[in-house]
Amino acid sequence: MRSRLVLATALAPALVLGLAACGADDAPSDGGAAPSDAPTAAAGTEACDAADLPTLTEGTLTVGASEPFEPWYVGEPASGEGFESALVYEVADRLGYAAEDVEWTSVTFEQIVSPAIKPFDVAAYQTTITDERAEAVDFSSPYLTSRQGVIVADDGEFADAASLADLSGAKVGVTASQTSLEAAEQAWGDDVEVVPFNGAGDGMTALTSGTVDAMVMDVDQGVAASTVYFPDTTVIGTLPDVGEPEQLGLVLDKDSELTACVSAAVDELEADGTLDELRTTWLDSDDIEQLS
Structure with missing residues:
Protein backbone atom coordinates (compact mmCIF):
# COMPACT_ATOMS: atom_id res chain seq x y z
CA MET A 1 0.00 0.00 0.00
CA SER A 146 -24.55 3.89 -2.46
CA ARG A 147 -25.39 6.60 0.09
CA GLN A 148 -24.20 10.17 0.55
CA GLY A 149 -22.02 10.73 3.61
CA VAL A 150 -21.40 13.95 5.56
CA ILE A 151 -17.82 14.69 6.64
CA VAL A 152 -16.71 17.35 9.13
CA ALA A 153 -13.32 18.47 10.41
CA ASP A 154 -12.42 17.13 13.85
CA ASP A 155 -11.40 20.60 15.05
CA GLY A 156 -14.12 22.52 13.21
CA GLU A 157 -17.13 24.44 14.49
CA PHE A 158 -19.46 21.55 13.62
CA ALA A 159 -17.29 18.71 14.94
CA ASP A 160 -20.02 17.69 17.41
CA ALA A 161 -22.87 17.77 14.88
CA ALA A 162 -25.10 14.70 15.19
CA SER A 163 -28.15 15.70 13.14
CA LEU A 164 -29.11 17.70 10.08
CA ALA A 165 -30.35 20.51 12.31
CA ASP A 166 -26.97 20.70 14.03
CA LEU A 167 -25.45 21.79 10.70
CA SER A 168 -27.89 24.66 10.22
CA GLY A 169 -25.96 27.72 9.07
CA ALA A 170 -22.97 25.70 7.84
CA LYS A 171 -21.21 25.96 4.51
CA VAL A 172 -21.53 22.51 2.96
CA GLY A 173 -19.28 21.45 0.10
CA VAL A 174 -20.55 19.18 -2.66
CA THR A 175 -19.23 18.05 -6.02
CA ALA A 176 -20.85 20.00 -8.83
CA SER A 177 -23.44 18.22 -11.01
CA GLN A 178 -23.49 15.12 -8.83
CA THR A 179 -25.90 13.30 -6.55
CA SER A 180 -24.34 15.02 -3.53
CA LEU A 181 -25.59 18.40 -4.75
CA GLU A 182 -29.22 17.31 -5.03
CA ALA A 183 -29.05 15.31 -1.80
CA ALA A 184 -27.69 18.28 0.15
CA GLU A 185 -30.31 20.65 -1.23
CA GLN A 186 -33.08 18.18 -0.40
CA ALA A 187 -31.74 17.56 3.11
CA TRP A 188 -31.22 21.15 4.23
CA GLY A 189 -33.02 23.44 1.82
CA ASP A 190 -32.02 27.01 2.69
CA ASP A 191 -30.68 26.08 6.14
CA VAL A 192 -27.13 25.68 4.79
CA GLU A 193 -25.04 27.32 2.12
CA VAL A 194 -24.19 24.70 -0.53
CA VAL A 195 -20.76 25.29 -2.06
CA PRO A 196 -20.03 23.32 -5.28
CA PHE A 197 -16.51 22.10 -6.12
CA ASN A 198 -15.18 20.64 -9.35
CA GLY A 199 -13.78 17.65 -7.49
CA ALA A 200 -14.19 16.05 -4.08
CA GLY A 201 -10.46 16.45 -3.43
CA ASP A 202 -10.87 20.21 -3.76
CA GLY A 203 -13.80 20.09 -1.36
CA MET A 204 -11.90 18.05 1.22
CA THR A 205 -8.98 20.47 1.04
CA ALA A 206 -11.44 23.31 1.62
CA LEU A 207 -12.88 21.44 4.58
CA THR A 208 -9.53 20.95 6.27
CA SER A 209 -8.61 24.61 5.69
CA GLY A 210 -11.90 25.84 7.17
CA THR A 211 -13.27 27.27 3.92
CA VAL A 212 -16.32 25.01 4.27
CA ASP A 213 -17.75 23.38 7.40
CA ALA A 214 -18.78 20.00 5.94
CA MET A 215 -18.40 17.95 2.78
CA VAL A 216 -20.93 15.59 1.19
CA MET A 217 -19.80 12.65 -0.97
CA ASP A 218 -20.30 8.93 -1.51
CA VAL A 219 -20.08 7.47 2.00
CA ASP A 220 -17.62 4.71 1.14
CA GLN A 221 -15.28 7.20 -0.51
CA GLY A 222 -15.86 9.50 2.45
CA VAL A 223 -14.72 6.82 4.88
CA ALA A 224 -11.51 6.35 2.89
CA ALA A 225 -11.02 10.11 2.64
CA SER A 226 -11.39 10.58 6.39
CA THR A 227 -9.24 7.62 7.44
CA VAL A 228 -6.52 7.49 4.79
CA TYR A 229 -6.22 10.81 2.99
CA PHE A 230 -7.55 13.44 5.45
CA PRO A 231 -7.28 11.75 8.87
CA ASP A 232 -8.38 14.85 10.83
CA THR A 233 -11.94 14.53 9.50
CA THR A 234 -14.86 12.25 10.36
CA VAL A 235 -17.94 10.90 8.59
CA ILE A 236 -20.77 11.76 10.99
CA GLY A 237 -23.65 10.15 9.08
CA THR A 238 -25.45 9.87 5.78
CA LEU A 239 -28.09 12.03 4.16
CA PRO A 240 -31.66 10.85 3.65
CA ASP A 241 -32.11 9.11 0.30
CA VAL A 242 -33.36 11.23 -2.60
CA GLY A 243 -35.70 9.39 -4.97
CA GLU A 244 -34.65 5.90 -6.03
CA PRO A 245 -31.56 4.36 -4.43
CA GLU A 246 -28.31 5.21 -6.21
Whole structure:
Protein backbone atom coordinates (compact mmCIF):
# COMPACT_ATOMS: atom_id res chain seq x y z
CA MET A 1 0.00 0.00 0.00
CA ARG A 2 1.30 3.45 -0.83
CA SER A 3 2.34 5.79 1.97
CA ARG A 4 -0.18 8.23 3.42
CA LEU A 5 1.86 11.15 2.07
CA VAL A 6 1.74 9.82 -1.48
CA LEU A 7 -1.95 9.02 -1.13
CA ALA A 8 -2.77 12.49 0.14
CA THR A 9 -0.86 14.05 -2.75
CA ALA A 10 -2.71 11.86 -5.23
CA LEU A 11 -6.15 12.36 -3.72
CA ALA A 12 -7.25 15.52 -5.51
CA PRO A 13 -6.96 14.18 -9.07
CA ALA A 14 -8.12 10.75 -7.98
CA LEU A 15 -11.28 12.05 -6.39
CA VAL A 16 -11.95 14.37 -9.31
CA LEU A 17 -11.89 11.31 -11.55
CA GLY A 18 -13.52 8.79 -9.30
CA LEU A 19 -16.31 10.75 -7.71
CA ALA A 20 -17.21 12.44 -10.95
CA ALA A 21 -18.43 9.02 -11.95
CA CYS A 22 -20.86 8.84 -9.06
CA GLY A 23 -23.02 11.74 -10.14
CA ALA A 24 -26.55 11.02 -11.28
CA ASP A 25 -29.16 13.29 -12.84
CA ASP A 26 -31.82 10.61 -13.35
CA ALA A 27 -33.30 7.71 -11.44
CA PRO A 28 -31.47 4.37 -11.72
CA SER A 29 -32.44 2.18 -14.62
CA ASP A 30 -31.96 -1.49 -15.30
CA GLY A 31 -29.07 -0.71 -17.65
CA GLY A 32 -28.80 -1.21 -21.39
CA ALA A 33 -30.45 -4.17 -23.02
CA ALA A 34 -28.37 -6.97 -24.45
CA PRO A 35 -28.65 -7.85 -28.15
CA SER A 36 -31.45 -10.33 -28.80
CA ASP A 37 -29.03 -13.10 -29.80
CA ALA A 38 -26.82 -12.70 -26.70
CA PRO A 39 -27.15 -14.88 -23.59
CA THR A 40 -29.50 -13.42 -20.99
CA ALA A 41 -28.42 -12.76 -17.41
CA ALA A 42 -31.09 -15.23 -16.27
CA ALA A 43 -29.31 -17.96 -18.21
CA GLY A 44 -26.28 -17.63 -15.94
CA THR A 45 -22.60 -17.70 -16.84
CA GLU A 46 -22.81 -21.32 -17.99
CA ALA A 47 -23.94 -19.81 -21.31
CA CYS A 48 -20.75 -17.73 -21.44
CA ASP A 49 -17.30 -18.96 -22.43
CA ALA A 50 -14.25 -16.70 -22.47
CA ALA A 51 -13.02 -18.44 -25.60
CA ASP A 52 -16.15 -17.37 -27.47
CA LEU A 53 -16.74 -13.88 -26.07
CA PRO A 54 -16.11 -11.10 -28.63
CA THR A 55 -13.66 -9.00 -26.60
CA LEU A 56 -11.37 -6.32 -28.04
CA THR A 57 -8.48 -8.77 -27.83
CA GLU A 58 -9.24 -12.45 -28.21
CA GLY A 59 -8.87 -14.30 -24.93
CA THR A 60 -8.35 -11.08 -22.95
CA LEU A 61 -10.78 -9.01 -20.87
CA THR A 62 -9.77 -5.35 -21.12
CA VAL A 63 -10.99 -3.32 -18.13
CA GLY A 64 -11.17 0.46 -17.90
CA ALA A 65 -10.36 2.16 -14.59
CA SER A 66 -9.19 5.49 -13.24
CA GLU A 67 -6.14 6.40 -11.19
CA PRO A 68 -6.19 4.01 -8.21
CA PHE A 69 -7.67 5.26 -4.94
CA GLU A 70 -9.23 3.61 -1.93
CA PRO A 71 -11.54 1.88 -1.20
CA TRP A 72 -12.05 0.98 -4.86
CA TYR A 73 -8.41 0.25 -5.70
CA VAL A 74 -5.54 -0.28 -3.28
CA GLY A 75 -2.33 0.13 -5.21
CA GLU A 76 -2.55 -0.46 -8.93
CA PRO A 77 -5.81 -1.89 -10.36
CA ALA A 78 -4.08 -5.15 -11.25
CA SER A 79 -3.30 -5.80 -7.57
CA GLY A 80 -6.71 -7.35 -6.92
CA GLU A 81 -6.82 -5.19 -3.78
CA GLY A 82 -9.76 -2.85 -3.26
CA PHE A 83 -13.48 -3.37 -3.84
CA GLU A 84 -13.67 -2.82 -7.60
CA SER A 85 -10.34 -4.49 -8.38
CA ALA A 86 -11.43 -7.59 -6.48
CA LEU A 87 -14.88 -7.42 -8.11
CA VAL A 88 -13.40 -7.35 -11.62
CA TYR A 89 -11.30 -10.45 -10.98
CA GLU A 90 -14.33 -12.28 -9.57
CA VAL A 91 -16.40 -11.37 -12.63
CA ALA A 92 -13.55 -12.40 -14.93
CA ASP A 93 -13.24 -15.73 -13.15
CA ARG A 94 -16.96 -16.43 -13.58
CA LEU A 95 -16.57 -15.78 -17.30
CA GLY A 96 -13.62 -18.13 -17.58
CA TYR A 97 -10.74 -15.65 -17.65
CA ALA A 98 -7.62 -16.32 -15.61
CA ALA A 99 -6.19 -13.38 -13.67
CA GLU A 100 -3.41 -12.99 -16.23
CA ASP A 101 -6.05 -12.65 -18.96
CA VAL A 102 -7.32 -9.38 -17.43
CA GLU A 103 -5.70 -6.27 -18.89
CA TRP A 104 -6.23 -2.83 -17.36
CA THR A 105 -6.37 0.49 -19.20
CA SER A 106 -6.63 4.00 -17.76
CA VAL A 107 -9.72 5.93 -18.89
CA THR A 108 -11.56 9.12 -18.03
CA PHE A 109 -15.14 9.38 -16.86
CA GLU A 110 -16.05 11.06 -20.15
CA GLN A 111 -14.73 8.06 -22.08
CA ILE A 112 -16.89 5.77 -20.00
CA VAL A 113 -20.27 7.50 -20.32
CA SER A 114 -19.95 8.93 -23.83
CA PRO A 115 -21.50 7.11 -26.82
CA ALA A 116 -18.07 6.79 -28.47
CA ILE A 117 -16.51 3.37 -29.13
CA LYS A 118 -14.84 2.19 -25.94
CA PRO A 119 -11.16 1.32 -25.44
CA PHE A 120 -12.28 -1.37 -22.99
CA ASP A 121 -14.61 -4.34 -22.79
CA VAL A 122 -15.93 -3.31 -19.38
CA ALA A 123 -15.20 -0.44 -17.01
CA ALA A 124 -15.21 -0.43 -13.20
CA TYR A 125 -15.39 3.24 -12.25
CA GLN A 126 -18.06 3.80 -9.57
CA THR A 127 -20.56 4.75 -12.27
CA THR A 128 -24.13 5.42 -11.23
CA ILE A 129 -26.77 3.72 -13.36
CA THR A 130 -29.11 6.33 -14.87
CA ASP A 131 -31.65 6.31 -17.67
CA GLU A 132 -29.79 9.11 -19.43
CA ARG A 133 -26.49 7.25 -19.41
CA ALA A 134 -28.18 4.00 -20.45
CA GLU A 135 -29.04 5.69 -23.74
CA ALA A 136 -25.32 5.85 -24.55
CA VAL A 137 -23.84 2.81 -22.79
CA ASP A 138 -24.80 -0.54 -21.30
CA PHE A 139 -24.75 -1.26 -17.58
CA SER A 140 -24.33 -4.55 -15.80
CA SER A 141 -26.60 -5.54 -12.97
CA PRO A 142 -25.89 -3.22 -10.01
CA TYR A 143 -23.13 -4.29 -7.66
CA LEU A 144 -23.52 -1.62 -4.97
CA THR A 145 -26.19 0.67 -3.57
CA SER A 146 -24.55 3.89 -2.46
CA ARG A 147 -25.39 6.60 0.09
CA GLN A 148 -24.20 10.17 0.55
CA GLY A 149 -22.02 10.73 3.61
CA VAL A 150 -21.40 13.95 5.56
CA ILE A 151 -17.82 14.69 6.64
CA VAL A 152 -16.71 17.35 9.13
CA ALA A 153 -13.32 18.47 10.41
CA ASP A 154 -12.42 17.13 13.85
CA ASP A 155 -11.40 20.60 15.05
CA GLY A 156 -14.12 22.52 13.21
CA GLU A 157 -17.13 24.44 14.49
CA PHE A 158 -19.46 21.55 13.62
CA ALA A 159 -17.29 18.71 14.94
CA ASP A 160 -20.02 17.69 17.41
CA ALA A 161 -22.87 17.77 14.88
CA ALA A 162 -25.10 14.70 15.19
CA SER A 163 -28.15 15.70 13.14
CA LEU A 164 -29.11 17.70 10.08
CA ALA A 165 -30.35 20.51 12.31
CA ASP A 166 -26.97 20.70 14.03
CA LEU A 167 -25.45 21.79 10.70
CA SER A 168 -27.89 24.66 10.22
CA GLY A 169 -25.96 27.72 9.07
CA ALA A 170 -22.97 25.70 7.84
CA LYS A 171 -21.21 25.96 4.51
CA VAL A 172 -21.53 22.51 2.96
CA GLY A 173 -19.28 21.45 0.10
CA VAL A 174 -20.55 19.18 -2.66
CA THR A 175 -19.23 18.05 -6.02
CA ALA A 176 -20.85 20.00 -8.83
CA SER A 177 -23.44 18.22 -11.01
CA GLN A 178 -23.49 15.12 -8.83
CA THR A 179 -25.90 13.30 -6.55
CA SER A 180 -24.34 15.02 -3.53
CA LEU A 181 -25.59 18.40 -4.75
CA GLU A 182 -29.22 17.31 -5.03
CA ALA A 183 -29.05 15.31 -1.80
CA ALA A 184 -27.69 18.28 0.15
CA GLU A 185 -30.31 20.65 -1.23
CA GLN A 186 -33.08 18.18 -0.40
CA ALA A 187 -31.74 17.56 3.11
CA TRP A 188 -31.22 21.15 4.23
CA GLY A 189 -33.02 23.44 1.82
CA ASP A 190 -32.02 27.01 2.69
CA ASP A 191 -30.68 26.08 6.14
CA VAL A 192 -27.13 25.68 4.79
CA GLU A 193 -25.04 27.32 2.12
CA VAL A 194 -24.19 24.70 -0.53
CA VAL A 195 -20.76 25.29 -2.06
CA PRO A 196 -20.03 23.32 -5.28
CA PHE A 197 -16.51 22.10 -6.12
CA ASN A 198 -15.18 20.64 -9.35
CA GLY A 199 -13.78 17.65 -7.49
CA ALA A 200 -14.19 16.05 -4.08
CA GLY A 201 -10.46 16.45 -3.43
CA ASP A 202 -10.87 20.21 -3.76
CA GLY A 203 -13.80 20.09 -1.36
CA MET A 204 -11.90 18.05 1.22
CA THR A 205 -8.98 20.47 1.04
CA ALA A 206 -11.44 23.31 1.62
CA LEU A 207 -12.88 21.44 4.58
CA THR A 208 -9.53 20.95 6.27
CA SER A 209 -8.61 24.61 5.69
CA GLY A 210 -11.90 25.84 7.17
CA THR A 211 -13.27 27.27 3.92
CA VAL A 212 -16.32 25.01 4.27
CA ASP A 213 -17.75 23.38 7.40
CA ALA A 214 -18.78 20.00 5.94
CA MET A 215 -18.40 17.95 2.78
CA VAL A 216 -20.93 15.59 1.19
CA MET A 217 -19.80 12.65 -0.97
CA ASP A 218 -20.30 8.93 -1.51
CA VAL A 219 -20.08 7.47 2.00
CA ASP A 220 -17.62 4.71 1.14
CA GLN A 221 -15.28 7.20 -0.51
CA GLY A 222 -15.86 9.50 2.45
CA VAL A 223 -14.72 6.82 4.88
CA ALA A 224 -11.51 6.35 2.89
CA ALA A 225 -11.02 10.11 2.64
CA SER A 226 -11.39 10.58 6.39
CA THR A 227 -9.24 7.62 7.44
CA VAL A 228 -6.52 7.49 4.79
CA TYR A 229 -6.22 10.81 2.99
CA PHE A 230 -7.55 13.44 5.45
CA PRO A 231 -7.28 11.75 8.87
CA ASP A 232 -8.38 14.85 10.83
CA THR A 233 -11.94 14.53 9.50
CA THR A 234 -14.86 12.25 10.36
CA VAL A 235 -17.94 10.90 8.59
CA ILE A 236 -20.77 11.76 10.99
CA GLY A 237 -23.65 10.15 9.08
CA THR A 238 -25.45 9.87 5.78
CA LEU A 239 -28.09 12.03 4.16
CA PRO A 240 -31.66 10.85 3.65
CA ASP A 241 -32.11 9.11 0.30
CA VAL A 242 -33.36 11.23 -2.60
CA GLY A 243 -35.70 9.39 -4.97
CA GLU A 244 -34.65 5.90 -6.03
CA PRO A 245 -31.56 4.36 -4.43
CA GLU A 246 -28.31 5.21 -6.21
CA GLN A 247 -26.79 2.06 -7.68
CA LEU A 248 -23.42 1.46 -9.33
CA GLY A 249 -22.87 -0.81 -12.33
CA LEU A 250 -20.07 -1.95 -14.60
CA VAL A 251 -20.11 -0.10 -17.92
CA LEU A 252 -19.94 -1.60 -21.40
CA ASP A 253 -20.33 -0.29 -24.94
CA LYS A 254 -23.93 0.22 -26.03
CA ASP A 255 -25.51 -3.07 -27.11
CA SER A 256 -22.36 -4.96 -26.22
CA GLU A 257 -22.55 -8.70 -26.73
CA LEU A 258 -20.83 -9.01 -23.34
CA THR A 259 -23.48 -7.22 -21.29
CA ALA A 260 -25.66 -10.21 -20.48
CA CYS A 261 -22.67 -12.35 -19.49
CA VAL A 262 -21.18 -9.65 -17.27
CA SER A 263 -24.58 -9.11 -15.64
CA ALA A 264 -24.96 -12.85 -15.11
CA ALA A 265 -21.58 -12.91 -13.36
CA VAL A 266 -22.56 -10.02 -11.08
CA ASP A 267 -25.89 -11.70 -10.33
CA GLU A 268 -24.14 -14.92 -9.37
CA LEU A 269 -21.72 -13.04 -7.11
CA GLU A 270 -24.69 -11.43 -5.38
CA ALA A 271 -26.59 -14.69 -5.06
CA ASP A 272 -23.74 -16.74 -3.58
CA GLY A 273 -22.68 -14.07 -1.09
CA THR A 274 -19.40 -13.10 -2.76
CA LEU A 275 -20.47 -9.49 -3.20
CA ASP A 276 -21.35 -9.30 0.49
CA GLU A 277 -17.89 -10.64 1.32
CA LEU A 278 -16.26 -8.02 -0.89
CA ARG A 279 -18.30 -5.26 0.71
CA THR A 280 -17.34 -6.47 4.17
CA THR A 281 -13.67 -6.71 3.24
CA TRP A 282 -13.22 -3.42 1.41
CA LEU A 283 -16.05 -1.10 2.47
CA ASP A 284 -16.58 0.17 5.98
CA SER A 285 -19.82 2.13 6.02
CA ASP A 286 -22.47 -0.32 7.24
CA ASP A 287 -22.51 1.11 10.75
CA ILE A 288 -22.77 4.75 9.64
CA GLU A 289 -26.32 5.84 10.41
CA GLN A 290 -28.58 8.23 8.55
CA LEU A 291 -28.78 11.73 9.99
CA SER A 292 -32.23 12.79 11.13
